Amino acid sequence: MSAPTTTTVTAPALRLANLDVHAGGRTLVHGVDLELAPGERLGLIGESGSGKSLTAYAALGLLDESLRATGTVELAGVDGNLLDAGEAALCRARGRTASMVFQEPMTALNPLMRVGAQIAEVLLEHRTVPGRSAAATAAVELLERVRMPDPEQAVRAYPHQLSGGQRQRVVLAIAMANAPALLVCDEPTTALDVTVQGQVLELITELARERGTALLFISHDLAVVASVTDRVAVMQDGRVVEQGPVDEVFTAPSHPYTRALLAAADLSVLDEHGRLRTTTSTPVRDGPGTPVQPDAPGTPVPPDAPGTPVQPDDPGTPVQPDAPGTPVPPTGPSRPGGPAAHLVLPEDGPPPVFNEAGDPEHPALIRARDLTRTYRRAGASVLRRSRPVHALRGVGFDVVEGQALGIVGESGSGKSTLIRQLCGLDRPTSGSLQLAGDDLTDPGRDTLRRVRDAVSIVFQDPMGSLDPRMRVRDIVAEPVLRGDRAQIRDRVARLLESVGLDAAALDRYPHQFSGGQRQRIAIARALITRPRILVADEPVSALDVSVRAQVLNLIADLAREYRLTVVLISHDLAVVRHVCDTVAVMNQGRIVEAGPTADVYTDPQHPFTRRLVAATPRLREALAGRTKGDPA
Structure with missing residues (x-):
């Protein structure tokens, strides 16, 4: 009689059963069932409000007190159902058995503690080192492991003294300090520029692979998910509607919502009306004077809010994002006066004037020549002079009225400093800057008033720019409080309609809206002064793929209707490519390359531009890499 066969069953790193x-x-x-094997990497995708983060928070016992979870959560190394565990047991599990990396590292770090002390704390709390001296040594080693520049100096720094990418490295070092069985990453790279994002993603996958850590990766960026994970689960309205290997789900999706989500993620393909696809059908503008209705007209809740039915563009056809041979659509509106020259910063000699207006019939609305801005770094003392920071170094360019100019670059490249100059919020150290004939080099009060009437700005985080104590009608009307109140109310209502919100939004507060809705409110407020120039500073970087497409469609529509000159700041060339006809690439305070967006995107000449294009995640390339046996 033969001996019975012994089968080794490995317990899952995480199992969710019927989680509500x-x-x-x-x-x-609703009834989420997910299982994550040791060392496996699972991506969780879906729009805002789909339940991705709530699912992860429930798994780690991090839900708000007003929320209640039912079902089963099992974590490797922890006995029983985590939903029945007490706070003491959960505290022992967090940081030792399971760790989490949040979207915004500044909110996850203690601003009053040095970085080294925060890393040492998690080691001492779980008693994985014998004492404080060993914890301090381990903190330096962990920062070396996450490739922090000068880790011996970094351990003595406070979080505010580090860049965004460096802070996220610190959070990752804390999360991986005790070699957890499970690492949960909730949008860990959304706030980072593309090159830093690539470095952080590489670190996450490398550390997880080396230590056999299971990874639950939450993101709205499908290209990132394809490059990092093995399997993917798609959530809609609190339910998992599809899951499976990344290759299968992203190339042959079976659920209509997944197909619509993939179509919305692809910024290189437009629909038959020349618009980006979204997860809902999008009415089309008929021409100037027609109200813009990016979503369903008359519907108070836009598609980025939970509960909106999905109407994919072509529910019967599997979507193959970025498929080879897909025609590249034309970019934004044509540049008045003809296409800009494609120029690159020379290695020697003076920098050229980029995007120079050479047509007398289309003069420059914005004119910068040899623009510089030098700051003194804070922290100087009597015995030590502060070092100068050259934020702008000889910048020269033109923007023609009606043009859409994109400015791209990494954090610290000078984009924000340049925008402050354009809005009259800062003055150049040298050089000249003119806006509609007004000199902004040393502007007087009247000049500043004209400039701030002519220029409006839309910020990256609408919640931070909207007063939470004011109703929407007052927020939008605030820049034009002087005048006939009835006329102002009528203008506010018309503007809200033009950005896809109906009259019901007037009496509500910002917290009662989704992220996409709040960005629409911010755009309406920017347009209330009837500006000539709309500055959009990373307006879609924090939005999910479908809402991103809606907002980009909206900006392009409004630019045409109101004949706006647009200056769009982004670290994502794909976003700029849709809205802008011309792009300027900034690096270390200089414009290093500029020209027609399609030319710069497809044939970059400067080494920095090539690096920026190469670092931009693309779903097609991520999937192609997987077919060659490299899922990470």
Whole structure:
């Protein structure tokens, strides 16, 4: 009689069974079933409000007190159902058995503690080192492991003294300090520029692979998910509607919502009306004077809010994003006066004037020549002079009225400093800057008033720029409080309609809207002064793929209707490519390359531009890399 066969069954690193999350009488997450094997990498995708983060927070016992989770959560190394565990057991599990990396590292770090002390704390709390001296040594080693520049100096720094990418490295070092069985990453690279994003993603996958850590990766960027994970689960309205290997789900999706999400993620393909695809059908503008209705007209809740039905563009056809041979659509509106010259910063000699206006019939609305801005770094003392920071170094360019100019570059490249100059919020150290004939080099009060009437700005985070104590009608009307109140109310209502919000939004507060809705409110407020120039500073970097497409469509529509000159700042060349006809690439305070967007995107000449293009995640390339046996 033969001996019985012994089968070794490995317990999953994480198992969710019939997980529900309730808020009072409402159910926000419905019956989620997920299993993550040791060392496996699972991507969790979906739009804002789909339940991705709530699912992860429920798994780690991090839900708000107003929320309640039911079902089963099992974590490797922890006995029983985590939903029944007490706070003491959960504290022992967090940081030792499971760790989390959040989207915004500044909110996850203690601003009053040095970085080294925060890393040492998690080691001492779980007693994985014998004492404080060993913890301090381990902190330096962990920062070396996450490739922090000068780790011995970094351990003595406070979080505010580090860049965004460096802070995220610190959070990753803390999360991986005790070699957890599970690492949860919730949008860990959304706030980072593309080159730093690539470095952080490489670190996450490398550390997880080396230590056999299971990875639950939450993101709205499908290209990032394809490059990092093995499997993917798609969530809609609190339910997992599809899951499977990344290759299968992203190339032959079976659920209509997944197909619509993939179509919305592809910024290189437009629909038959020349618009970016979204997860809902999008009415089309008929021409100037027609109100813009990016979503369903008359509907108070736009598609980025939970509960909106999905209407994919072509529910019967599998979407193959960025498929080879897909025609590249034309970029934004044509440049008045003809196409800009494609120029590169020379190695020697003076920098050229980029995008120079050479047509007398189309003079420059914005004219910068040899623009410089030098700051003194804070922290100087009587015995030590502060070092100068050259934020702008000899910048020269033109923007023609009606043109859409994109400015791209990494954090610290000088983009924000340049925008402050354009808005009259800062003065150049030298050089000249003119806007509609007004000199901004040393402007007087009247000049500043004209400039601030002519220029409006839309910021990256609408919640930070909208007063939470004011109703929407007052927020939008605030820049034009002087005048006939009835006329102002009528203008506010018309503007809200033009950005896809109906009259019901007037009496609500910012917290009652989704991220996409708040960005629409910010755009309406920017347009209330009837500006000539709209500056959009990273307006879609924090939005999911479908809402991003809606907002980009909206900006392009409004630019045409109101005949706006647009200056769009972004670290994503694909975003700039849709809205802008011309792009300027900044690096270390200089414009290093500029020209027609399609030319710069497809044939970059400067080494920095080539690096920036190469670092931009693309779903097609991520999937192609997987077919060659490199899922990471």
